[in-house]
Amino acid sequence: MNALAEPVIAPGLHRDMPAEQYHAIQAMSAGGLKRMRKSPAHFYGMQLDPSRPASGDPTPAMKNGTLVHCCIFEPDAVKGRYVVRPDGLSFSTKDGKAWRDAQSLEIIDGDQLASARAQAAALRALPDLEPLLADGYGEASAFWIDEATGELCKCRPDWVSPAGDGVILVDGKTCQDASPDGFGRAIWNMDYWLQAAWYSDGFEAATGLRVHGFVFGAVESTWPHAAAAYMLSDDVLDAARRENRRLLNLYAECKRTGVWPGYAPGISLIQLPAWAQRQLETA
Numbered sequence: 518m519n520a521l522a523e524p525v526i527a528p529g530l531h532r533d534m535p536a537e538q539y540h541a542i543q544a545m546s547a548g549g550l551k552r553m554r555k556s557p558a559h560f561y562g563m564q565l566d567p568s569r570p571a572s573g574d575p576t577p578a579m580k581n582g583t584l585v586h587c588c589i590f591e592p593d594a595v596k597g598r599y600v601v602r603p604d605g606l607s608f609s610t611k612d613g614k615a616w617r618d619a620q621s622l623e624i625i626d627g628d629q630l631a632s633a634r635a636q637a638a639a640l641r642a643l644p645d646l647e648p649l650l651a652d653g654y655g656e657a658s659a660f661w662i663d664e665a666t667g668e669l670c671k672c673r674p675d676w677v678s679p680a681g682d683g684v685i686l687v688d689g690k691t692c693q694d695a696s697p698d699g700f701g702r703a704i705w706n707m708d709y710w711l712q713a714a715w716y717s718d719g720f721e722a723a724t725g726l727r728v729h730g731f732v733f734g735a736v737e738s739t740w741p742h743a744a745a746a747y748m749l750s751d752d753v754l755d756a757a758r759r760e761n762r763r764l765l766n767l768y769a770e771c772k773r774t775g776v777w778p779g780y781a782p783g784i785s786l787i788q789l790p791a792w793a794q795r796q797l798e799t800a
Contacts, residue, residue, distance in 0.1 A: 542660075670719055
C-alpha cells in the first residue's frame with residue numbers, strides 16, 4: 518500500500534483475532550522480511566504472484582512446533598484443537614477409518630502430546646521464564662503504519678508479559694540444539710535476530726507501550742528437552758533494525774516500480790564459504 522491508501526485493518530492491537538485472519542491480511546511481517554532478504558523475487562513469488570502454487574501441507578516438524586506452541590502459550594486450547602488417537606487403533610482397519618473420518622479436530626498420537634507437554638514444562642520450569650509466562654496474554658495481533666514508507670506492517674507475538682510501564686515479549690522456539698552456540702546459529706540462519714527487532718519496534722508502534730525486552734524460549738525437540746532462555750545484545754538489535762529498514766524500503770520501492778529483482782544478473786565471480794577457504798589453506 519502507499520501512504521494515501523486506506524489500511525485494510527485498523528492499526529493497533531487486536532487481542533482476539535484468529536490466526537487465519539491475521540495471516541490473510543497482506544502486510545509486511547517478519548516472515549516477509551526474511552523472503553525479501555533472500556531476494557525481492559522470492560517475496561513476490563511466494564506472497565504476491567497470482568500464479569504461485571498452493572501452499573503445501575505443513576511438515577511433521579512444523580506440526581510439532583505448532584503443537585508445542587499451543588501447549589506452552591495456550592494450554593487450555595489443546596482440547597479444542599487436537600484429538601488423541603486411541604492406543605492400538607489402526608487407520609488401515611474399517612473401525613479406524615470410521616473413527617478418523619468422524620473427527621473434526623487434528624489427530625495426534627498420545628506420545629506426540631506427551632512430548633509437546635514435556636517441552637512446554639521444560640520451558641516453564643526455567644526460573645527467569647516462569648514468571649513471565651505466569652502473567653500476560655498470547656497470540657495478540659499488532660498492526661502499524663510505517664511512517665517512512667506508509668506501508669502496513671504486522672507482528673503476532675507468542676506472549677506479552679506486563680513489565681512496569683511496558684511489556685516483555687516472549688517467543689517460543691523448538692530446535693535441535695538449545696545451547697548458546699547451537700541456538701546462536703539458528704538465530705542467524707533463521708533470521709530470528711531480525712524478528713526480535715521487528716516485533717519489539719512494531720509492538721511499540723502499534724500499542725504505544727515500551728518493549729523492555731524480547732526473550733527467546735528455546736527447547737530441544739528430542740528428549741530430555743533441554744531448554745534455555747536468551748536475549749540479544751543491543752548491538753545485534755541495532756544491526757537488525759538497520760537491516761529491517763533497508764528491507765522495508767526495498768519492499769516499498771519494488772511495489773512502486775513493479776520490479777522485483779532476483780539474484781544478480783550476468784556471470785558473477787563466486788567465492789567459497791569461509792569454512793571451505795580455511796580447509797584449503799590447511800590442505
